[in-house]
Amino acid sequence: MYAKDYHDLGTPLANGDAVTLEVDGATVTVPAGTSIMRAAALAGADIPKLCATDTLKAFGSCRVCLVEVAGRKGFPASCTTEVAAGMKVSTHSEAIDKMRRGVLELYVSEHPMGTCADSSRCEVESLAAAHGIRGSRYAAPGTARAQATPKPIDVSNPYFRFDNDSCIVCSRCVRACEDTQGTFALTIEGRGLESRVAASQQEPFLESECVSCGACVEACPTGALMEKSVLTAGLPQQAIETTCAYCGVGCSLVAEVTDGAVSRMVPNRDGRANQGHACVKGRFAYGYATHADRVTKPMIRKRITDEWREVSWDEAFTYAASEFRRIQAKYGKDSIGGITSSRCTNEETFLVQKLVRAAFGTNNVDTCARVCHSPTGYGLKHTLGESAGTQEFVSVQHADVMMVIGASPTEAHPVFASQMKKRLRAGAKLIVVDPRAIALVKSPHVEADYHLRLMPGTNVAVINALAHVVVTEGLTKEQYIADRCERDSYQKWKAFVADPGNSPEAMEKITGVPAAELRGAARLYAQGPNSAIYYGLGVTEHSQGTTMVMGIANLAMATGNLGREGVGVSPLRGQNNVQGSCDMGSFPHEFPGYRHVSDDATRAQFEAMWKVHLLNEPGLRIPNMFEAALDGSFRGMYIQGEDLAQSDPNTSHVTAALSALECLVIQDIFHNETARFAHVFLPGSSFLEKDGTFTNAERRISRVRKVIEPLAGLADWEVTARLSNALGYPMNYTHPSQIMDEIAALTPTFTGVTYEKIDRLGSIQWPCNDSAPSGTPTMHVDKFVRGKGKFYLTAYVPTNERTSSRYPLLLTTGRVLTQYNVGAQTRRTANLAWHSEDRLELHPHDAEARGIEHGDWVGVTSRAGDTVLRVEITDKVAPGVVYTTFHFPESGANLITTENSDWATNCPEYKVTAVQVVKVAQPSAWQRRRQQREQAPVG
């Protein structure tokens, strides 16, 4: 069932020229291609329907939407009949109503009245009641239907159940699984009265190929597929639009509230990013927000070996502020800093960096984007002029060729993956560049044309080889380049990539990618005509992450694939507000809007607004802070919403640095791994508990709206403001909209952004200013933001992390669909039903050589450390490559990752670690210590 109060128009939006017609005497104008059903709904004359819903193409099976059209014979189905100019439609007549009653009586024989868990929202029961039907002759006592044995209800999925006896076999769920989600897990099996919906090969939903996106549940017109939360909580009393707090797709959601608690989350069908879809995380995994582990009282302690002591907010702020000031007095102003969070809102990250710059008086501010997409910001800013993706998601529907590099969209950005798959099913070509066989390489109705299965760490060699083919085979767009790019940099780059040393044949022994395949992929991309690149952390989290981003931009410029729909360079951002946290000035060298702190005019603007002197020197990055902590020149940190001890590489090094701090203030919703080293704990608020905005991977600014009151009493922005006040730098905002007004006043790309405008337009893609008052879906349309696009030389420099006889395998890392990042949220939900531990993927050849069998525990050792994981033997990884996820702290995945980092940004090289894998019998020493600690009380 769709969201409370949603008006379903029956069939999707069409986009033809305007057509005017009459429905029941009312005139309505709609685009050509619109169904009569949709036109009638827009004219205020909703036509009864069961198999139709406006997210799915018309199916024409239920026969309750019949209408009469003047001058035409019979009773056409309004869902499958398109409008025509001058058409006169009647949606009701005695004959139509009689037919509908007959059809509905048949449906009621399948779905008896009063059997639905939520009859008021069951479309069958509502329609039948409206037509005066209370029962069915076809299910009367003595009929086969009446004597049928009730079928068991499938309750295997933790979030929804399937009651086959309430199903009317309308196929909406099957079509949603195919058209909306693209998984093809559902089917109608059997014939006639025995036909029924089945998951995979008649398996329970949980064990089937179902990915639990919930599209089928929302599409179901009855209570056959229904959220368990609705069954227990009852009908919603309120529906509030907000934005998902998981990945960078930034789905627009509707939170339905019953008795002050969220009873259901459904995708907003008007959501521009998600197009009415959601995934298992966004739609279902919100229970962490009210999990018993939530910390709701401020706590302090003098030493990290002391017990925590619950205190009032005032005492916590006073203590934290006095400690920060004490440290600064003793060790200098630059001895403290802060970290903003990509999980928090724009307004909150803006306030944290403001606090650091204005109240602390340093530029020692950084963000968790340091460890994911900082190379994107640097690489795209230098080549194209703006630190952001170039497209909106719907642009993919105009792509002829997609190149997916170092990303697994079906796992990490599932809603966008569904949009990609829709376009691929329509005929677009696909190139996958990844060491692993990600799901897009081969899945139902989708198969990559090329899978360039490179060795981890050789991205730049591949992108240079692709460019080599483009340049040497005359596939460049010379006029486009001449018009839009710097001539000298292009000529230099062209000569560089044309060097035989960059040819696919020369690079094959480094990358492992057969030259012929690489040449084929390069030709396909160059000849598109519309080719789009989508990339993830498999690009950025390398010692040459920035070089690779630049290489991608070079290739897109050289082939003219920037500046219109269907093309572009699109980073798939990991967290909900990575883009926003970067936009908001979270990096130590730049103010909001990516302006360097040394720029006098920019600094003067901020100084005038903030009434404080600001430094013109860059501050410390996160890894620099660790180094400075270890040498004693950095002693205090304020961290909002990031778990450095779990998420950053080389855990031993990180925890040694955190242990050296004299005052660590953590603001989080849970007592995370980093909190073990903290002196002050400030309870955070989940996305359900506050107002604000997130900016997704498309630069789309969307509203986050308060659904429930903050569990600890304060929203995160209020906590930062009160800490600042305690430090003696006043922040007196009464609502986050005032913070956005300040952002708009200080940031040229946000000048036109207000809450009122976001509410009016639904969302806004920055830049939004006088030149683009409604925002900018596609960037670099007439020219690049930097003026002329600049080509950079991207020589392949092998990582220092290499295999040896001692560490013969290369470890790379990634995510699974049902868990999210360090798992703080999803581990506290029923998503554990799908993925309850991190496993190590190992190729069968490597397993056999080590005598390892599926499910064995194996020790994974690198130069940095060791851990123990359970093994999964699979050919998703190539021989010589192993892979794991990092969702569970007990896995200790970052004990083995090293401090190697990107040359430009210090983004860690999570994706390449040389390791050895051996069979073991017990957890590692670190894991045993952690287990003991976990069993002890918090403190």
Add this chain to the structure above:
Amino acid sequence: MDIQRLVAMANDIAAFFDAETDKVVATEGVRLHISRYWEARMRREIIAHVNAGGAGLAPTAANAIRLLKAPT
């Protein structure tokens, strides 16, 4: 700070800019990068390291650091 870490970082930066055939451009690229992205104490320490002989630094990195202005 760990000087070996700073040396490694400077060398990584130089490795990128060394793709430039014009060594003046490469050196300026490294200098500009360090001056725009390294915090003052890091710059002070790497300058001191160069002044002490610059052990372990790649030539482009060492040349660029010699051109850096000492932070005040």
